[in-house]
Amino acid sequence: MISVTKIFVTFIFISLVAVTSFAQDPFEEQFNFTKKLYEEENYFDAVTEFKRLLFFDESNNYSFECNYLMGLSYKYGGKFSDALLHFSIADIQARTKEEKFDCRIEIIKINILRRTTYKALALIDSLVNNPKYKNKSDEIKYWRGWAYIFSDEWERAATTFSEIQEHQLAVLCDSVDNDLYNPELAKYLSIVPGAGQFYTGEYVSGLISIGWNVLWGYLTINAFIEDRLLDGVLVGSLLWWRFYSGNIQNAEKFAIEKNLKITNSALRYLQNCYNGNKP
Amino acid sequence: MRKLLATLFLIPIIVSPQSTSFDFRSPQNIKLFADNLFCEGDYLRAVEEYQSIQNILRNDTINFKIMFSYSNLGLYQISNNSLQSIPGTSKFKCSADYLYLVNKFREDPKGLRVFHDMPLPPEIVERRQKLINISYFYDAEFNFDKNYILSPFNDEIDRQTVSLLYDLKTDPPYKSPALAGILSTVIPGSGKMYVGEWGDGITSLLLTGLFAFLAYDNFKADHSTRAWIFTGIGAFFYAGNIYGSVAAAQIFNARVDFEFSNGLKLFLDQENYFLPDYDFCN
Numbered sequence: 001m002i003s004v005t006k007i008f009v010t011f012i013f014i015s016l017v018a019v020t021s022f023a024q025d026p027f028e029e030q031f032n033f034t035k036k037l038y039e040e041e042n043y044f045d046a047v048t049e050f051k052r053l054l055f056f057d058e059s060n061n062y063s064f065e066c067n068y069l070m071g072l073s074y075k076y077g078g079k080f081s082d083a084l085l086h087f088s089i090a091d092i093q094a095r096t097k098e099e100k101f102d103c104r105i106e107i108i109k110i111n112i113l114r115r116t117t118y119k120a121l122a123l124i125d126s127l128v129n130n131p132k133y134k135n136k137s138d139e140i141k142y143w144r145g146w147a148y149i150f151s152d153e154w155e156r157a158a159t160t161f162s163e164i165q166e167h168q169l170a171v172l173c174d175s176v177d178n179d180l181y182n183p184e185l186a187k188y189l190s191i192v193p194g195a196g197q198f199y200t201g202e203y204v205s206g207l208i209s210i211g212w213n214v215l216w217g218y219l220t221i222n223a224f225i226e227d228r229l230l231d232g233v234l235v236g237s238l239l240w241w242r243f244y245s246g247n248i249q250n251a252e253k254f255a256i257e258k259n260l261k262i263t264n265s266a267l268r269y270l271q272n273c274y275n276g277n278k279p
Numbered sequence: 280m281r282k283l284l285a286t287l288f289l290i291p292i293i294v295s296p297q298s299t300s301f302d303f304r305s306p307q308n309i310k311l312f313a314d315n316l317f318c319e320g321d322y323l324r325a326v327e328e329y330q331s332i333q334n335i336l337r338n339d340t341i342n343f344k345i346m347f348s349y350s351n352l353g354l355y356q357i358s359n360n361s362l363q364s365i366p367g368t369s370k371f372k373c374s375a376d377y378l379y380l381v382n383k384f385r386e387d388p389k390g391l392r393v394f395h396d397m398p399l400p401p402e403i404v405e406r407r408q409k410l411i412n413i414s415y416f417y418d419a420e421f422n423f424d425k426n427y428i429l430s431p432f433n434d435e436i437d438r439q440t441v442s443l444l445y446d447l448k449t450d451p452p453y454k455s456p457a458l459a460g461i462l463s464t465v466i467p468g469s470g471k472m473y474v475g476e477w478g479d480g481i482t483s484l485l486l487t488g489l490f491a492f493l494a495y496d497n498f499k500a501d502h503s504t505r506a507w508i509f510t511g512i513g514a515f516f517y518a519g520n521i522y523g524s525v526a527a528a529q530i531f532n533a534r535v536d537f538e539f540s541n542g543l544k545l546f547l548d549q550e551n552y553f554l555p556d557y558d559f560c561n
Contacts, residue, residue, distance in 0.1 A: 026301045048324050052303060055312050219505060231496060234489055 027053065031062050035069065043073040064093040071106060075113075084110050097132050108143050109279040117151035138164045145169060146279055149270075152263060154180065168276070176266045186255035187248055196251025200258050209247040216240035306332045310341070318560035322348035339369040344559065346375055355382035374555065377403045380410060381552045388414035405431055406553040413441075416543055421448050440546050447539050456528035463524035467517060470524025474531050483520040490516055 034049035050066040050073070057063065067090035074083035084107060091103035104127060111120035124144045127133050133140065141164045148157035158173035181200050190196030193213040197206030216239045223232035270278065302308060313328035326348040329341050342364040349358035359382050365375040376399055384391040391407075391414050399407060408431040415423055425445050432438045454474050463470030468484035471477075490513030497506035 026303065030303055048327070051316065051321075051324070052312050055315050056301070056303060056308065219508075228496075228500065231493060234493065238486075238489060 027057055027062065031065065034066075038069050038073060041076070043077050046070075047073050060093065064090050064095060064099060067093060068099075068103065068106075071103075075106070075110060080110050080114050101127070101133055101136060105139070105143060108147070112143070112147050112150045112279040115150055117147045120147040121151075142166065142277070143279075145173070149173065149267075150279075152259075154263075154266075166276075168274075172266065172269070176262060179262050180259050181255040183252045183255040183259070186251040190248040190251040193244065193247045196248065197254060200251065200254040202254050205250065205254070209243075209250065212243040213240065213247060216243055306335045310336060310338075313341075313344075314559070317344055317348065320351075322351045326352070333364070339365055339371050340559075343369075343371040343375055343378075346378055347557070350378055350382055350385075353385075355386045358382050373400050373403050374557070377406055378554065380407055381554060384410050384414060384552065388417040409553050413543070413547065416444060416448055416539075425449075437550070444539070444543060444546065447535075447542070451532075451535050451539065453532045453535060454528040456525045456532075459524040459528035460521050463521045467520045468524075470521070471527050474524065474527045476527055479523070479527070483516070483523070487513060487516045487520055 030049065030053045034046055034053060037046040037049055047070055050070045053062055054066045057066075067086045071083045071086035071090060074080070074086060087103050087106045087110065091100060091107065094100040094103055104123060108120045108123050108127075111117065111123065121144070124140055124147060127140050128137070141160055145157045145160035145164075145166065148154070148160060154173045154177035158170050158177060161167075161170035161173060186196040186199050188196075189199050190209075194206035194210040197203070197209055216235060220232050220236035220240050223229075223235060309328050309332045313325050313332075316322075316325035316328060326345055329345045329348070333341055333345065342361060346358050346361035346365070349355075349361060359379050362375055362379050365371055369375070376397075380391060380394055380397075383394065392411055394407070395411055397407075412428050412431060415421060415428065425442065428445055429438055429441055432441050459470035459473055461470075462473050463483070466484070467487035468480035468482070470480070471483060472480035490509050494506050494509035494513050497503070497509060
């Protein structure tokens with residue numbers, strides 16, 4: 001017959017074993033606490049706690065998660081260089097190809113945001129050439145489209161988005177591309193003074209340009225007609241030519257400025273009104 | 280039964296030997312983490328961590344590191360408020376006193392001079408004198424003897440730099456805006472050439488000369504309308520050339536002042552405001 005005391009002691013031991021065996025690991029607890037801070041968008045404190053966990057986690061069990069989430073925290077805080085550093089560390093610490101892929105995509109997104117799009121495109125190319133990510137080709141193309149947007153290649157962006165049936169983005173990029181002025185065309189149109197300005201919608205500037213060129217042209221030609229060669233050469237070379245070449249440069253400048261306005265307005269729309277994935 | 284109980288007792292010890300006992304927020308661990316943040320240069324987080332254990336560990340090193348971190352964050356007033364937490368007997372007292380003076384200097388270089396007779400150990404007195412002498416460079420009125428300004432600087436490179444700064448302060452290579460204007464009035468473009476803008480000067484001379492010639496030539500040929508157009512444009516360029524020369528001289532002088540202040544700041548940054556090298560991270 002087992003005594004009541006023995007049963008009681010056994011019960012206490014079993015309870016203790018259960019409690020201590022299933023108690024949450026403090027590292028896991030710290031990670032969950034930190035993740036909660038991150039989810040609450042308390043990024044400064046989240047980074048502090050991620051740093052704390054990384055500092056004490058000698059086994060590097062949380063290295064990938066911490067660095068990845070630190071990267072995101074820094075990104076949301078606008079600290080792109082720090083974000084890039086932590087995504088790069090997370091990339092090294094990644095355990096699966098999916099984790100590695102996520103890190104690379106985040107690095108690409110940071111490069112898109114920093115407008116180092118040539119780096120983003122180089123990384124995208126490396127993902128495309130990697131047979132491991134064959135099944136991710138749509139996602140890769142999606143970010144390629146965004147890289148083209150940020151490098152002002154709207155036509156290529158539209159084509160890329162069309163290939164993956166991203167119709168909303170494809171239509172937007174296409175319409176931006178149609179709205180853009182061609183600076184080269186503006187320049188060549190200005191061979192006829194003022195025409196480049198008219199093409200970019202700068203009518204007043206176009207009229208002023210015509211006025212200056214008519215004035216100096218008239219004075220130059222008139223001087224030659226009256227055999228006042230020196231007058232004609234000086235006015236023609238120093239004044240008429242100066243205003244004529246200024247008119248060409250001016251038209252090109254207008255086209256570039258207008259394009260900047262159009263692309264900025266499109267980017268503002270994407271930032272504030274587009275609901276899909278954004279860098 | 281006893282064997283069973285002993286086995287059951289050992290299970291949790293085997294399962295998680297360290298983890299259940301690890302406390303991230305023990306004062307010692309906070310200190311270790313804060314030291315790491317401090318050495319990484321993440322002063323804002325380091326100071327938060329140090330402050331959370333400041334009253335528990337009561338450590339002068341921590342107090343000084345808090346003061347140092349605030350100073351590096353540019354919060355000089357708060358940094359100086361930390362001075363009270365460092366007792367007179369502390370080995371960091373000297374360093375803290377000097378950091379206090381550096382903070383005062385960084386807030387307002389002239390404000391440091393009030394502390395010229397504050398009792399300090401000799402090695403700090405010398406550093407303070409260097410800062411005070413440098414602070415004179417920030418004054419509009421500057422009439423100190425060169426040897427006096429150079430006296431606390433023993434290092435040859437420092438002496439050369441301070442000597443150069445002294446020369447720039449006492450005899451800045453300013454250009455006179457009035458002279459530039461007068462020169463351009465007499466010979467168009469010459470004011471700009473005096474300021475060193477040779478390209479602009481020659482362009483001004485040619486343009487003004489060209490319009491003057493065109494105006495003269497057209498008046499001579501009885502083309503008065505054209506002559507007046509050229510006279511108007513010529514006068515516009517002539518006036519612009521005078522105004523431009525005066526502005527160029529003013530811009531030149533502003534650049535001289537900017538380069539002097541920049542040089543001074545660079546020197547102080549390189550010397551780290553004559554702060555000693557602290558060996559906290561090795």
